[in-house]
Amino acid sequence: MRPSGMHELSFHNLYRHGFVRVAAATPRVALANPEENAARIIEMAKEADAERVALVLFPELCISGYAIDDLLQQDALLGAVRTAIARIVDASASLRPLLLVGAPLMLNDRLYNAALAIQGGRILGIVPKSYLPNYREFYEGRHFTPASGASADCVRLLGDDIPFGSDLIFEAPKLPGFAVHAEICEDVWVPVPPSTAAAFAGATILANLSASNVTIGKSDYRHALCRVHSGRCFAAYLYSAAGIGESTTDLAWDGHAMIYENGTLLAEAERFARTPQLTIADVDVGLLQQERLRHGTFGDCATAHSRDMRRISFDFAPPDDAVLPLNRTVPRFPYVPADTARLDELCFEAYNIQVSGLAQRLEAAHIQRIVIGVSGGLDSTQALLVACQAFDELRLPRENILAYTLPAFATSASTRSNAWDLMRALGVTAHEIDMSPVCRQTLEDIGHPFARGEPVYDITFENVQAGARTATLFRLANFHDAIVLGTGDLSELALGWCTYGVGDHMSHYNVNASVPKTLIQHLIRWVAQTHRFDEAASEVALRVLDTEISPELVPGEADGDAPAQRTEDFVGPYELQDFNLYYTTRHGFAPSKVAFLSLHAWRDVAAGAWPPNFPDTKRNAYELADIRKWLGVFLKRFFQTSQFKRSAVPNGPKVGSGGSLSPRGDWRAPSDASAQVWIKELERSVPLR
Template sequence: MTDHLTIALAQINPTVGKLDHNAALIRQARREAADAGADLVLYPELSVCGYPPEDLVLKPFFLDQVEATVRALAADTADGGPALLVGAPWRVEGRRHNAALLLDGGKIQAVRLKHDLPNYGPFDEKRVFEAGPLPGPINFRGVRLGVVICEDMWTPDVCETLAETGAELLLVPNGSPFELDKVDRRLSLAVSRVTETGLPLIYLNQVGGQDELVFDGASFALNPDRELVAQLPAFVERLAITRWSRTADGWTGQSKEMVPPPESLSAIYGAMILGLRDYVGKNGFPGVLLGMSGGIDSAISAAVAVDALGPDKVHCVMMPSPYTSQDSLDDAAQCAGLLGCRIDTISIAPAMDAFAAMLAPSFAGTQPDITEENLQSRSRGLTLMALSNKFGAMVLSTGNKSEMSVGYATLYGDMCGGYSVLKDVYKTMVYRLSDWRNQNRPLGALGPSGMVIPERIITKAPTAELKPDQKDQDTLPEYAVLDDILECLVEKDMSMADIVARGHDAATVNRVWRMLDRAEYKRRQAPPGVKITSRSFGKDRRYPITSGLLSLVPSK
């Protein structure tokens, strides 16, 4: 029996499927932990293969390689250094499980299986894993450790079972994605588990971007009296040392790591930076290029890109038409100048003329309408994709959630792109983030301090500039109204009557509802983007394209 235990929290950024890379991260963290005198290193959920691995775990050869990697890591621990608690997909009697494995003394000493498999929002673990039984504690060097894998902490059963069977300390490896206000919910749930069991708890979350998900880290530890022992930073990798001692009232811990979590705007911006940085880096793109219109969406997209990748990896392209104002040209150039990134100008007027001539016989006898407007947007999309094909940079889409909700976007035009940082950000939030970025330089940002988005871009009326004197509000409700209605419909699934009761016009609510549902086919073809809210488009919200729902929506 020991009365002292030093546990290192390895908040690492694994890459899904890149086993050698992930093993290298695990080994590096172990070396640093050994130098600090750690007895045990705790890693995130499925840290060996990265989270979420999705259907990779259905491939037997992949699981074979995972097992070989785990056994090699276990062999490393024969040197007498720190033990490892790693996560990996693991086969038990031929069945696939989400597992935590204790590696010590050169061997796999214990395996614990996730009991509560999440099956909502972006999670569908029941498709690929089987649930394990309620676990008992692991005896590690005289201390009974309760291993609680991610979702197992969100309900009381696993923690209560561990406490009843003699656990002394709860270790919670996680792959918990970022969304607004989630840090508070995690802490609240952890406090509930500590209160119920009387046991200290270490919550270790991974960090990094994986497709549309961003894992924010922000790991923490709690004493039995619910005192915060450690708080790791968000959005960065970190190894933190916690030192635990046995007392008459159980185990208590100490740590020097105490970094407050970021406020909401800082957190959103940090998620956007990390999501883009890892999407570009982990997929091997040399950089990004985007259409710079002189509007706020492209301006903040460019700012995020520069902060994530550096100005040398961001290429902006201004593509004016005869309807583009001089103000837009000037604003785009000034914004690129403030950010320090390259901007080129390629006029789409020749493409517009070519399409007009080419389609004239087919369009004879008709009047110009939205078709000609969309041809402008598609000319820009074609131009950006040509540059991407030629030079390899990924096209960054700049559409926001308000536009994507109601279909105020052009397929194969401004929807072109490999990724979008604004996909889950409403227009009103775009304005708030732009103001915030002009006053703050995020931690770890590669862009400049001070103003990066010209004030006129923030204050002028938004416009697509596809026809003379066009404004967004010619087609859409005011964004403050639109966004509130959309949040009620998308995030909260509220009824029309309840939305109207908030003070909205019934006809406007009905119109927005219909626009939202009719645009589903467009959203299915949109690029991936950073998840920010509790209900992002994609896995969080799975609506049929063909549906009779609109016939059920009341007209008043």
């Protein structure tokens, strides 16, 4: 969702679309030298400001240094800390970001390990550390008082009364969703971190000022803490640990900084770096708010475990740059991970979900045969591979898979050959039924011009063929005591690219129902490359990947084999439409935000930028005009013209977290809704270039 008040910002500015640029800083620390540390903090704050950052997180006790032991109790040092704080506050008056800085503070005769929130020339609040480690190498209990020991919720510092406590949320009214909570190191290592209550109260960005010395394997545990906590809280989690300059008398430090968003790592500092680092990423607070909205149990848990929090407003004006692109990776294929290992795991799970779903349906229905139409294209190939695996696991003969290729007026020789070669290689019972006579008879019965020899290839001409094929498969299933296995995929259903009722829309069970087109091809390749079947079947399956996507319902050249129809000429590139589908249904983003993300993902397709596990995918690039055009097609087809088809889909297993469109699963919508809200938002908010 776009925050209100952001309309005046340029479409090409990330802040207009619910993003907030944040940074985790790891400065070089000068031990027990607050003056030098203040200078270094200010320098990094200025660097962040130039990068249009809204929030900068510094490490724990970075003004004094963490590993200084009893020097923390020296009046001279504590006085120098206050002087350094005043210097940082003065410098912040000319800077945009909110700064979270760590310092030891003597307040009301007690010493606190504190985080100071500084912005616009003032201290917004002070957050004391809640949990003080006093085990193994840690002796914080020797020096500090925990937050629970505070005697007041407001303290006097540098002549001002300042909110004090672990219950502070810092929020910027001019950038809705930008709400920050700070905690310190050990606070996230306990079972219930203070930031949990802050997330329940609306904080979207949780920040941890840490020292955290390094030991073997500790970085993995830090990752686990930040990843899981950000995911469970539907929040961003920033973590910045002390690095170079800290005392190595007994400990070592790696300067580990991370930025997580809802369980996903956005950016990470180089560990053990010898120079200061500013780790920057753009956090999608709009996404975080959507996730909290969609997961009702988050709100239920917040109600059960709520805690009063104080909200501190600060004046933050988003940068108004005409062009401010994202500093984060947006995957071109949200349904398909670019990492080879993750893709292999995803394909393993998706394929086996399909297989186990079909096997369970056959066992529950006491059915030992299926009927399937095999076109020689992507979807029917994947469905047939799944069927063979399911029959093998049920120890049913593959001859019980009754596979039919059903050529009509526009079937090409290549797809017909693919179908026959695949059926033979897999050892199923293969047949061919020419659908031309029954289609011609139907066209003649309804008085269609084609029956009189006129080359009229309208929607009726196409649907007569699709309907005849499915009707034949259902009658074959009746005749052989079988069920019809559907083959249509999630992308086709989203775009309404299927013939309703007795057409490719309908079956007894559909294993591809929630699998998008961009994933289907990777599943086929994975099945072939992992040798689920013999070499002949794998070779045919890989050949299918090179076949043009076409319904083959309109005749082409008399002597040519290329299809006259290219599906993507009508509904748009599937790689682009799957992108639109994911961000529209999974996250509920406005069209303008979908377009902004799409432009970031698809504008530049440079050498080396394409995932290495996408060898057979065309390396297309799309400019904003293309993105706007096909997003408009998507919005009209998805919201206005095809919901009635999704309201009556057959059973099929949900495969991925990207969702399904079954009304019994992830997506429920009225069939008679209008798409105007989405189309107008697109036209009003997305420029042509």
